[in-house]
Amino acid sequence: MALRGLARARALYEARDDRARELKAQGKRIVGYLCYFAPPEILEAAGLVPYRIRGDIRERVTDADQYVEPYGCPFVRNTFDQAVKGRYDFLDGVVMAHSCDSVQRMYGIWTHYRPAAFTHMVNVPHTVTPASERFFHRELGLFKERVEAFAGARIDDRALEASIDLYNRTRELVWQLYQLRKSDPPLLSGAEMLEVLIAGGGLPAAEFEELLREVTAEVRSRRDGPSAKRARLLFYGCINDDVTLIRLVEECSAHVVMDDTCIGARSLLGRVTNGDDPLAGFVRYYFTGFQCPRTYRGTDRSRFDYLIHAARQFQAQGVVLYILSFCDPHKLDLVDVRRYLQDAGLPSLVLEDDYTLTNLESMRTRIQAFVEMVA
Helix, strand or coil, X not given: CCCCHHHHHHHHHHHCCHHHHHHHHCCXXXXXXXXXXXXXXXXXXXXXXXXXXXXXXXXXXXXXXXXXXXXXXXXXXXXXXXXXXXXXCCCCEEEEECCCHHHHHHHHHHHHHCCCCEEEEECCXXXXXXXXXXXXXXXHHHHHHHHHHHHCCCCCHHHHHHHHHHHHHHHHHHHHHHHCCCCCCCCCCXXXXXXXXXXXCCCCHHHHHHHHHHHHHHHHHCCCCCCCCCEEEEEEECCCCCCHHHHHHHHCCEEEEEEECCCCXXXXXXXXXXXXXXXXXXXXXXXXXXXXXXXXXXXXXXHHHHHHHHHHXXXXXXXXXXXXXXXXXXXXXXXXXXXXXXXXXXXXXXXXXXXXCCCHHXXXXXXXXXXXXXX
């Protein structure tokens, strides 16, 4: 019997790239991307399969040390290590964006030592101004042209509109799942939510939509979800593409009811406006409105208002701030975001890791103490 709903999501999460390899065997071309600044809607509209590149927090970086210095983003180093070890040999293309300097540097190293049939770097400005928005619009136009050349056909306007509509439907379904975490206790745990979202990154959008509908129907009717009323926490920070840490927080008598991370609310909620100029819609969604610390928005701490609003909306009693070593954008924001949370009456806990979770037990002790404080 085929798995459905949460069981299917967990299987896809654990299997990582099995579905992508199946599609590859069927003749589909798979293009890996490292960040949403290169809109997957464009790849999908060209008949390609977008695949979100992940690291493997359980595997120590070894082979990449021959190419990359150790003092850099551990997540980016880990993804390249997976590539060197052949983990991504099924990819026909690799797309990266200048989300940070580590990614930009890694693009050159990756495409030199592990070249693919199609590679592209999307340049992304670091400040939001009318000029930078125009620049990013041109960059997306160039990206679209490069994708068309690789796909061997022009991306039809109707195909792009259909792709945008499809991704908007998946975002709406993701938001519906988030809504089911507002109850006390929530109907869906934070670990379960993250498994679903990570699983979706390895699927064509239509299959992800189907999975989301299955999960939503199951969760709405379930009787075996989280039962106890516990401390309600919001999880904020860097890329988190493994459920271990979220599961640890929830093992410490807490519910992760909301998040603001790269794989989560930060990039998977909202809509791309599909008007006469789809690229302008991408600019608004993936650049102007994308609340990533790598984009400078001034020093006014009101830039974190959205975070306070999310905490209030989901009745979070505290915030876990997850920071990766050498992630300068998040670290530079850390002081301001902690002060702003404190001023709003929201206590916070900082957890720093080098993308290995070797300090898991010391984290457990600190999380338990934090939960006791906020409960």
